[in-house]
Amino acid sequence: EAGVTQFPSHSVIEKGQTVTLRCDPISGHDNLYWYRRVMGKEIKFLLHFVKESKQDESGMPNNRFLAERTGGTYSTLKVQPAELEDSGVYFCASSQDPGAVYGYTFGSGTRLTVV
Amino acid sequence: LAKTTQPISMDSYEGQEVNITCSHNNIATNDYITWYQQFPSQGPRFIIQGYKTKVTNEVASLFIPADRKSSTLSLPRVSLSDTAVYYCLVGVFSGGYNKLIFGAGTRLAVHP
Numbered sequence: 001e002a003g004v005t006q007f008p009s010h011s012v013i014e015k016g017q018t019v020t021l022r023c024d025p026i027s028g029h030d031n032l033y034w035y036r037r038v039m040g041k042e043i044k045f046l047l048h049f050v051k052e053s054k055q056d057e058s059g060m061p062n063n064r065f066l067a068e069r070t071g072g073t074y075s076t077l078k079v080q081p082a083e084l085e086d087s088g089v090y091f092c093a094s095s096q097d098p099g100a101v102y103g104y105t106f107g108s109g110t111r112l113t114v115v
Numbered sequence: 116l117a118k119t120t121q122p123i124s125m126d127s128y129e130g131q132e133v134n135i136t137c138s139h140n141n142i143a144t145n146d147y148i149t150w151y152q153q154f155p156s157q158g159p160r161f162i163i164q165g166y167k168t169k170v171t172n173e174v175a176s177l178f179i180p181a182d183r184k185s186s187t188l189s190l191p192r193v194s195l196s197d198t199a200v201y202y203c204l205v206g207v208f209s210g211g212y213n214k215l216i217f218g219a220g221t222r223l224a225v226h227p
Contacts, residue, residue, distance in 0.1 A: 103161025
């Protein structure tokens with residue numbers, strides 16, 4: 001079974017530019033989550049999709065961040081325009097069980113550096 | 116939201132048993148306790164999850180006392196490859212879904 005795949009693994013962009021991160025969850029997993037860790041801080045929840053619907057987007061920092069999951073398969077997280085404080089590692093995770101009794105499966109993350 | 120407290124770091128040697136204790140005094144009735152492991156440049160990896168008493172799998176054991184205000188992850192006979200950050204999480208059920216709240220984690224270093 002393929003795991004959660006994130007692309008790109010690294011991205012370096014200039015302040016003000018746009019970046020789009022992609023996450024391919026495990027096939028059949030309806031639940032998809034985005035988390036991020038900014039420098040020196042803890043891993044923070046961003047949002048949760050159930051299929052193509054946003055179940056919880058309480059962790060999205062501001063309106064420069066836009067997450068989509070068209071068709072309930074892969075998801076994208078767009079940052080526009082990027083700011084320096086957006087630098088960090090963005091993780092995607094998926095789960096089949098909404099209560100995640102058997103745990104989430106995380107991807108390896110996308111390291112975003114805004115210069 | 117239930118907050119977790121765990122040691123920032125621990126050191127051990129190969130072959131030893133490692134016990135990492137986590138405090139979660141404000142755990143709610145519906146909350147499960149979940150432990151994740153994270154290696155550098157990788158995402159967190161699920162280790163074990165429990166609600167009460169003891170849970171054991173091929174990787175670790177999780178001990179949860181009756182009051183559920185703490186839990187202990189036990190790693191038997193650690194090896195160098197167990198060097199990682201270990202997170203204790205208490206899930207928040209919101210509308211039937213589990214939102215994981217990460218703390219700072221415990222950085223475990225296993226020495227030869």
